[in-house]
Amino acid sequence: MIRVLVADDEPLIRAGIKMILTSADDIEVVAEAANGRDAVELALRHTVDVALLDIQMPLLDGLSALAELGRAAPGIRVLILTTFGERDNVLRALRQGGAGFLLKDTAPGELIAAVRAAAAGKAYLSPTATRHVADSLAAEPAVSRGEEARRRISALTGRERDVLALLGEGLSNADAGRRIHMSEATVKTYVSRILAKLDCENRVQAALLARDAGLSA
Template sequence: MDDVTPLDVVVVDDDPLVRSALSLMLGGRSRIRVVGEAADGQAGVALVERLRPHVVLMDIRMPVLNGLEATALLHARPDPPRVIVLTTFDADEHVVGAVAAGADGFLLKDTPPAQIVEAIHRVADGEAMLSPSATRALVTQVRAQAPDDRAGAARQRLASLTAREQDVALAVGAGLSNAEIARALHLSVATVKAHVSRLFEKLEVTNRVQIAILVHDAGLA
């Protein structure tokens, strides 16, 4: 997105204190507008259908409809919003489910405000936002559920990439943004975006989170 258009955000969490804190924190940020709040996944989906926000901050454990089911419903829409899952990681298996549901980011609920703001901007631009702790928890859980040959399969898939595409994949696995990858590899942002698009095609993945999992599975991060 451009640097002028406001980013509309919906907060979905069953804890009214969390909703209030996030809305208050984001309300003072330029370009970000909290346009609605919901206390469960079902109400959140209905709110998104009505307000059509750019980004949704989604809790996992909620009554009526949990955050994973709500994320999957939103991801299936023709023009889905970006979804950032907020979690305490008291149940890591839910994070794996969020990947399958189509979440674009993972953050701990105690993430500093500046990083939450950065995450909103990054996912709105089509990137992913993985906190280091989220990545570790996600990879640990995936590996625990995976067969013994997962590492070999991941290395084989990454071997199909060119050397430069592998460089970009490793950077994505490290959680770098397109701009950070461009600086690190001395490329233009447009070139990085083109490489990432090819990674999606070659690796048969739908988001950067899944690229990060492959990189970690291959033992390269």
């Protein structure tokens, strides 16, 4: 059973997320919080597997709560809840090691899939979320960031770069494999190798690096 904490200062949002998640037979919402401080304390007390944190919360915002959980319990996977207008904060969260992010209007099936992926140790970046991140990156001055990203990916082989470009599109291992005619297991092996070479904690960070470098499939 996947143990989940939901943290959002809006009761209706929490209730909706809880209703969706508990419809899955392998997910249990064991704690709810209306602010970031309580979210950290409850996540540690209830030994949760996945924490869903809203970015904008009183007492302690989602990014600060993410940082505290990273120090106190790095095994807890954190998914960030956000709205369209908070993309800059989302980029910060992903670069700080968050397991992924979800828009608050995410479809129920995608929410459940994201929690399952995070609990399995995978990062989750939905295609919709990827497009929002790409929009943010395109609007930022990115010369120095792009140069650094290109320097880092220069260590990859051509096939590794192909796989990284697909990560940048937010594709799953299975979808990436279909695109480049590889088995899902082979793609998984490539992803592990890419993360090690790029010194990325998860595939979301690798996807952002692909975007910074201007990789396209």
